[in-house]
Amino acid sequence: MQTVFSRPFRGGIHPKTYKSLTSDNDIVKSFWPRNVYLSLQLRNGALLKPEVKVGDQVTRGQLVAVGRSNMIAPIHSPVNGIVTGITEHLTSHPSKAKCETIIIRANQDKSWGTNFNHGNFYGFEPDEIIQKIQDAGIVGLGGAGFPTAAKLRFARQGGVETLVINGGECEPYLTCDDLAMQEYAAEVIAGIRLMLKASAAKQAIIGIEDNKAEALNELTSAASEDDNIKVMSVPSIYPMGSERHLIKAVTGETVPLGKLSTSIGILVHNIATARAVYHAVRFNQPLVSRLITVSGKGITSPANIEVPIGTPVNEIIEFCGGFSDDTERLIFGGPMMGQVITSPHVPIDKCVGGILALTESEVKERPHQECIRCGQCVRACPMGLMPFQMAAYSRISDFKAAEDLGVNHCLSCGACSYVCPSSLPLVQYFQHAKGSINANKMKEKRSSQAKILTEARKERLLKEAEAKRAAKAAKAAKRGKRAPRESARSRRAKEAVND
Secondary structure, eight states: OEEOOSOOSSOOBOOOOOGGGTTTSOEEOOOOOSEEEEESBOTTSOBOEESOOTTOEEOTTOEEEEOSSTTSOOEEOSSSEEEEEEEEEEOSOTTOOEEEEEEEEEOSOOOOOSOOOOSOGGGSOHHHHHHHHHHTTOBOTTTTOOBHHHHHHHHHHHTOOEEEEEEOOOSSSOOHHHHHHHHSHHHHHHHHHHHHHHHTOSEEEEEEETTOHHHHHHHHHHTTTOTTEEEEEEOOOBTTTSHHHHHHHHHOOOOOTTOOGGGGTEEEEEHHHHHHHHHHHHHOOOSOEEEEEEESTTBSSOEEEEEETTOBHHHHHHHTTOBOTTEEEEEESOTTTOEEOSOTTOBOOTTOOEEEEEEHHHHOOOOOOOOOOOOHHHHHOTTOOOHHHHHHHHHTTOHHHHHHTTGGGOOOOOHHHHHOTTOOOHHHHHHHHHHHHHHHHHHHHHHHHHHHHHHHHHHHHHHHHHHHHHHHHHHHHHHHHSOOOOOHHHHHHHHHHHO
């Protein structure tokens, strides 16, 4: 195990972690839902087509919905049961949007319907590994949700040399990755071996924050026989879990602004993703459940639970004893970058790593005041931006100035808001600015496309008019060359004269 001693990047903060609420507990594996709700529209707007109909009996691991391309991960049934409906249901979108959803009533049979693989699963060829990962519907479990098979395929084509595994888990409250590394270290390392082969990378580096001593020891032991897998201890500073900053910490390389990590030969995956890859290749088990942290002072019994995808929030919270009356806010993910849960009936998807019930004392909402230009936000920003200036321009809708200051490079990590003594909602300003900038660019793009189409139509109509004039002129010229035909009236007049 290697250790990064110095501060690996500028900025960052040390928020109160609250990880002790769940870090000392065992993983709960006994939870089982009554119903699951599988949305047919992903967070990026992509639509899936159902492969089942109402009344069908389905088995755990059975394919139930597919996308239109390999860039859309399929969905499998996380339970054995019966399809009771395919209808509109709430999604996790903040607008409380609804979409077509497959509803499955679960029975108590927890067995798998997929086949077991025998033999040496390390003997699969890279393309076979990628295909199994694709068929299993695995996406990045760090929160981005990008199809893992596509990332591995692009990395192989791009000549990636280093695979970085993110074990940072720097968000407060969340401990599910920490416990997964402790209990499933061998599975994580096995998944990393498979991803190394699939991506053709030469080495893997696992970055784990130094406040996870047991996870560090377990993974170091599990990887001790692999010369191409290194386990590194990195400082526990937020946002170490950011792809860009973890890369900087473990390799010293800087990802250029506006570029992907693959542009410098590095591919990043999450600890939980590596474990899912192992299960997909070794056992033919698709991604139908994930380990999540259910925490916060509003939860009666905080825990890390293995939860089937599609389980509604209220069933999970009910299993943990419910939440207290002074619960102020429910959140998907961590408190820094998480998303407010608009309804307890919203189901979890593959991107959810935690459910938090935060009380008023944890939310700590204070009245907003005017910026005092103290510079705390500048010192905390891990991207080296000027948050107070970007916020000032965003408030007056001068989005061009905010863009020039680099608002599009903002991670929305919330470090600036956390340290702001005036309690300014800086991240909200930046999200609004980025949304407006993207909307204006889309508007300009549509306007440009409309202009191109209009010009093309004018040119087409002009050519058609010129072609018609040319045809008319040619026809007239042709008539002029022929001798004019004598009319019947002229013939009768001549005949009368002759008589």
